[in-house]
Amino acid sequence: MKVAFPAQMREIDKKIIEGGVPSLLLMEEAARSVFEEIQRHAVSRAVVLCGSGNNGGDGYGVARLLLGHGTDVAVVRCYTPTSDDCKRNAAIYGSLGGPAVDLEETSVAENLLGSADIIVDAVFGTGFHGSLEGNTAKLFEFVNRLKAYRLAVDIPSGVSGFDGSASDSSFKADKTVTFGLAKVGHFLYPGCAFCGEILIEGAGFPKRIMNSLADSEVIDEEVISALLPERPRNSYKGSYGSVLIIGGCEIYTGAPYLSALGAFRSGCGMVYSYTPGGSASVIQNNLPEAIALVSDGDFLGPGDIKHLSKLMDRIDCIVVGPGMGRKEESVEFVLQLLRSFPDKSFIVDADGLFAISKDLSVLSRSMEILITPHPGEFGRLNEGRTDLESFMEFCSIHGTSAILKGASSVFCNGSRKISINTAGNTGLAKAGSGDLLSGSIAGFAAQTGDLDQSALLGMYFMGRAAELSSVSEPCNSASRIADSFSLVFKQFEQNAKERLHGTRP
Structure with missing residues (x-):
């Protein structure tokens, strides 16, 4: 609309x-x-x-x-x-x-x-x-x-x-x-x-x-219907792209799992993760469909980039930051990672945003970056300013796309065009929702090849899944909301059938 x-x-x-x-x-x-x-x-x-x-x-x-x-x-x-x-x-x-x-x-x-x-x-x-x-x-x-x-x-x-x-x-x-x-x-x-x-x-x-x-x-149903990727009957896992989730540390072991879960629930064909051992165990035990690769250390650092370089040819979209922590080595890892693979699409969230706040010049790299801050994280990137005009100005100056998360989340691209997501409820006001969102966007991006359109898809699906969930808002959680993605897809499938065949009186 x-x-x-x-x-x-x-x-x-x-x-x-x-x-x-x-x-x-x-x-x-x-x-x-x-x-x-x-x-x-x-x-x-x-x-x-x-x-x-x-x-x-x-x-x-x-x-x-x-x-x-x-x-x-x-x-x-x-x-x-x-x-x-x-x-x-x-x-x-x-x-x-x-x-x-x-x-x-x-x-x-x-x-x-x-x-x-x-x-x-x-x-x-x-x-x-x-x-x-x-x-x-x-x-x-x-x-x-x-x-x-x-x-x-x-x-x-x-x-x-x-x-x-x-x-x-x-x-x-x-x-x-x-x-x-x-x-x-x-x-x-x-x-x-x-x-x-x-x-x-x-x-x-x-x-x-x-x-x-x-x-x-x-963002409404009409907008999303035009963006949803098709799923031909004769497709296979490679048809729906691959996502890499990079994050985790000895304290925050669950965040990469939720991001990987979001990638799968949005329809991605293959999901890789690269995390320290604790996070890898969570993914291996709860999401066996993912390919959980393990870093040598308890946290990520510049030395991990050489291991990731062997994997990048297989990856369509990368999420970096969930649960990664803020050690100096991890900050340097993020900055080097973004510069080392300028031809890849990245979604930077959570502790990845803390890292790029130390050097915003990484946003000018040649390929797409989507950042997904909440107001506190965006304030750190933008000298404390979080109002809409400053947000649009930031995206324009840095030529980047971003989602400013909130009760009504706002997407803005480098041309200052905004899209507002009103779908959702207080069930999303829980730890882990941002991780699920970043993975969901990456999953759609792996299928469509369009990071900006996938941002709209991910925002809407997260919000609508929370609305359709049978779990009450206070009791809901990111992992349970992920299970309701199926209800959103089914709703669009039903609507498409009705438009094609009409409805019976």
């Missing part, structure tokens, strides 16, 4: 208006979409919170339509209208006798809000940034305590449409009605938690214009 940054959406609006559609007509379409959504509820009394810009203009349009429908409606004027279209819609609403009070009339506004069935937020819109302060913050704190249904126009006030950053006192919507395309900030936390259900209304927005100006996406 395509999504847009606020600046892209403004450019889309501009193109449509330049094409001959009046801006006031676009505003009317938006207001009517919100009005029609309100009609799905049993509403006798509504209050619309209006700002000064075009979001406020939408709100005045909604209030006018409610007034014409006979609904008991009032506007709380949070700011004096400033945009031309907001001024015009406010004037029309007022000329029809629509009641309005200023935010500063605190007791009157609170009485109106306290008796409302539904409260519509049309104060700031997607261009909001910074933090809520003063009377506006107090207003939303008051509204959020009420039992009324809360509906946001475009995005809840206080939430950034760019990156989902949000004030604690942001309007907490039960549903958000947005226009044209959903915005990136709708799907990123903490803002995502304020949006409620998201309804996208596309009337008046030509897909041709939207597709030409917005290239970001939320």
Whole structure:
């Protein structure tokens, strides 16, 4: 599903208006979409919170339509209208006798809000940034305590449409009605938690214009269906590529196993591992399908590279870092490894990320590298900055692809294109999930030969497997979630059959 940054959406609006559609007509379409959504509820009394810009203009349009429908409606004027279209819609609403009070009339506004069935937020819109302060913050704190249904126009006030950053006192919507395309900030936390259900209304927005100006996406079933590798009936293990997992140390023996498990569960044909003895034993005892090669030492160091060089011709994608530890020798091993095999695709995770933080120049090697940090690990790579803009800038500067892991994980490539994964639940908030993810991506990459597309496949499969798992979220674990990959594949197989043959009535 395509999504847009606020600046892209403004450019889309501009193109449509330049094409001959009046801006006031676009505003009317938006207001009517919100009005029609309100009609799905049993509403006798509504209050619309209006700002000064075009979001406020939408709100005045909604209030006018409610007034014409006979609904008991009032506007709380949070700011004096400033945009031309907001001024015009406010004037029309007022000329029809629509009641309005200023935010500063605190007791009157609170009485109106306290008796409302539904409260519509049309104060700031997607261009909001910074933090809520003063009377506006107090207003939303008051509204959020009420039992009324809360509906946001475009995005809840206080939430950034760019990156989902949000004030604690942001309007907490039960549903958000947005226009044209959903915005990136709708799907990123903490803002995502304020949006409620998201309804996208596309009337008046030509897909041709939207597709030409917005290239970001939320990863959904349609995206994944187009990326899944085919599995011909006459295939064999070599048809599905080979993965090498490098990691482990005397303390963290299970991480490479989980990564190898992810590679197999995503459909890879052959999985090799290269680890110290303790980790090799875990893999040998729990995953006999893997070829577990053993390092001479208790941790990996530069001397291991000569052993790996004999293996590389057989390998399609390499994961380095799970459970490897942070000894100086292991750090040097990672840096030398990445430089020694510039024609190979690598996924760098966990302690491998610690190693490359010592020399980011390794990211400029000739072949692909995908890094998969959580915010703490990314902060170490990027001078403590973990916001979305810094993340995109980092990928652009270093020409690398990356996944910033979180409740909504974000993939970004060197061209700053992002893909957001919303699949998943708290069952993934466990040690080992990152190891499973890195192996899953590698398994898909071994089959497809495309590391970026495989990042999307791995992210989605991990999240969807957690959702489909029969194990409750608190009790789930990475190894159990891996067993649910089968349910995700079966779901896609069933959907493909239904598209091909149709469904019976």
